[in-house]
Amino acid sequence: MPTPRTSVAFDVDAVRAAFPALQQTVYDELPLIYLDNAATAQKPRVVLDRMAHYYAVENSNIHRGVHFLSQQATDAYEQARQTVARFINAAHTHEVIFTRGTTEAINLIASSYGKTQVSAGDELVVSALEHHSNLVPWQMLCEEVGATLRIIPIHDDGSLDLDAYRSLLSERTKLVAVNHISNALGTINPIAQIIADAHALEIPVLIDGAQAAPHAKIDVRALDADFYCFSSHKMFGPTGIGVLYGKEAWLNALPPYQGGGDMIEQVSFERSTYDSLPHKFEAGTPHIAGGLGLAAAIDFMESLGHDAIEAHEREVLAYATERIGNIEGVRLIGTAPQKASVVSFLVGDIHPYDAGTILDRLGIAVRTGHHCAQPLMDRLGIPGTVRASFALYNTRNDVDALADGILKVKQLFA
């Protein structure tokens, strides 16, 4: 058990000061209001410095050199793995597989689990809230092996229909794959319940935690998740690296994903034997600097304290929901009781793209469109939304700027 931190007051100004990108202006000297955190988060100085230090001083390949630098880099990279393992409370450090991101982590399981555990007539269950990353790999697998994808429907507020979910589970179900937090609507899904229900029928569960890692405390053991995936770049770390957590027993049972260096034990022209976990799933030279940057990002978040981050974000979200929701003509999309850091909305019948273009010109970075969740937008009967997504460095000020921007948008398109 990590020791609970005594919560120091959350000083958001000090937090903002740690992020160089937040200090800039855009267009004609407009302060940047960055509300596209669900797409990717900004990086604190400590992450940038950690990566620069690696390239400047420690650069060398890992797991293969006898020399000083290689040993040092290997140690640092494996230390980063331990940091991740602690962050998600994994039972073993080797249950943490570094990938390029959430997308690759899911594709890894779709390949290694899919090819060995899923066959014609089987079913996979995903939800109507999934990002394309947690949908398309399963569609491809289903097409390849002749399995069927079943979709957990949502209620109008954007929460999952759990009764419908339970009725989808059967002896044919080979995997449940759902997101922890929806990127498009911010719904926090009851994944502990979802996992427990699936496990009652001995069905393993993969959680797409891409949107949870920057906001929520993740405890893969308490959740009893079989697989849990997330991306470094959404949690203040570098792009190009992410994590697949898998239970040891599963990872040992599954075949490798890619072949190459670093993942083998013995190679001859007749056959090769694979290295043990975690290396079996990590072919080739990894994103070493990325791993170190990710660990620095985790250290940064933990130095602020999860409870303090969550309390701050809850407050900003509550304020935004009220402030934006009360603007005449604004329709909030996604009003589930449990939500995190996302306000998705439409302004009258103004196209999200029109609204986003004007907001952008006011220095406010939001995302517009379907948010890589086209089937969800179809289900809601809308072309897309404007999405403001908050991170630990956002403030009520940012919300006020957004609200003012929306008024400008209304005025322009009136």
Next chain:
Amino acid sequence: MATPSIAERAQDVVEEFALFDDWMGKYEYLIDLGKDVPAIDDSFKTPDYRIHGCQSQVWLRAEEQDGRVYFFADSDALITKGLISLLVRVFTGQPASDIATAQLEFLDKIGLQDHLSATRKNGLAAMVKRMKQYALLFSATVRN
């Protein structure tokens, strides 16, 4: 009176936008232009006429008469609609061969170039490409 050339019409557009000295005015004008574009018939809002590469939905169709090409376009977003209305205005009724070879620097001169995001620029590029494809198609049929 002779039809103004593509270059002449493009120059007109540049001059109109020069009347606004701030981005708000330019956008307001663009949005108004978008509102004035006659909607195309829903029967043409099909995948065949849809242009991909735009964040909003854009449909474009063309007709040819006596070697000249006439364009009809629509979008569900007003800013996009304003932008295509500029293209349509410059191109419509021009000889197919002129359209196919036209240079379109005027888009960079209306003072919105900083503000047209990369995705929008790609969308614009896709619209121009489709218009030129129509022109090429028609100039081929005219020659035959």
